[in-house]
Amino acid sequence: MRYVLAVAETNSFTRAAERCRVVQSALSHQIARLERELGAKLFERTSRRVRLTPAGTAFLPAARQCLDAAERAAAEVAAAVGEVRGRLAVGVISTVAAVDLPAVLREFHRRYPHVRVSLRVGPSEELTERVEQGAIDVAFLGLATTARPRGVAFRELARDRFVALVAPGHALSGAPHVDLRRLSTEVFVDLPAGTAGRAHSDGAFAAAGLDRDVAFEVTNADFLARLVGQGLGVAMVPAAYASRLTGVDLVEVVDSPVRVEYVAWQRSGPTPAVSAFLAILAAPQPV
Structure with a gap:
């Protein structure tokens, strides 16, 4: 499933293999094996491009959910024995001002070096949707007083x-x-x-x-x-x-x-990494 997602996101078996750090033949073999098990082709391949078939498009959301669930399960086990692991994908508007985000991320990385942190800048509506879908774990949003984040948990x-x-x-x-x-x-x-x-x-x-x-x-x-x-x-x-x-x-x-300005995360509840991040965010910031 990771290989399928990588090909779908890069539109290339070569780039997907590089991202997954495997040889292309191994990646192609595993995807072909998955296609045989599913009984449907996931990609249309030509000499010029690779694109999802209708079956592949239908497969992606469930594949992402499965991988997210597996990553969260591993993170929950690590948290149960006192270690925060996994990922922290952060989304932020370009004009965030309520927090010193670089300083917060630095402190988070210092405390939890085994969490892989990534950052994406975008508009509030896109970030909210990606949090709801699980593509981003936590996001910083800026909305008018007449609007509130939808489909996510949040704090002003x-x-x-x-x-x-x-x-x-x-x-x-x-x-x-x-x-x-x-x-x-x-x-x-x-x-x-x-x-x-x-x-x-x-x-x-x-x-x-x-x-x-x-x-x-x-x-x-x-x-x-x-x-x-x-x-x-x-x-x-x-x-x-x-x-x-x-x-x-x-x-x-x-x-x-x-x-x-809001901070938002998934309604299903914060992962251990998100909980740790929100705790740092709530702590008094040094002047």
Whole structure:
């Protein structure tokens, strides 16, 4: 099943064998043996590409669940004898500000060196779905006050208001505050339409009955700030995150939206590694 997942994810028997650290002939032999047992082909193979058959597509979700269950069983046994093992797949939005995630991960790795840690950056809606599916163990999300994580267990971490980012020398630079109506006259840099990160600002302007021009859509908040710094537009980001940015000026938004940051994990309950991670997260952080 691991070999099948590797081929499905890489679309290549060669790359899958490299990932699984076996020779390609052994991987191909085991997949062919599994196909005989199942009575169906899982992959269509040509000289140019490899792709899943309908049977292969149907096989993948159950295969992932079986492998996740096996990994969790091994982790539970290790935890029962006082050792945390397994994996910790973390998902995070690019503007996380409620925790110093690199510091938390460093402490986790120091305490639990036998846990394999991985990290994925993405939008809240994608990370929530991956936690629900079991592809990610724990995720840090940022949502508007009108939304809550669905399909997962979660805990609120912090709430934060938005501030405006403007280029040095901009007409609003140095202003004590600004409102949404004034900002709506500016060209904007923002996250892609339809994402949870974009919903904060879209919802705020819509509630105020205002339209705005979003000329630049980016997926990375640091790149967003670089565009603003070059005078290509203005933006709104959470205040705690904005304080880390350079090359831009911050202006308080008097009628700002509010973002809620959450940590989320599977409803079925945290694995030993997730429980250990959440315990570190809940502990007071050094100043």
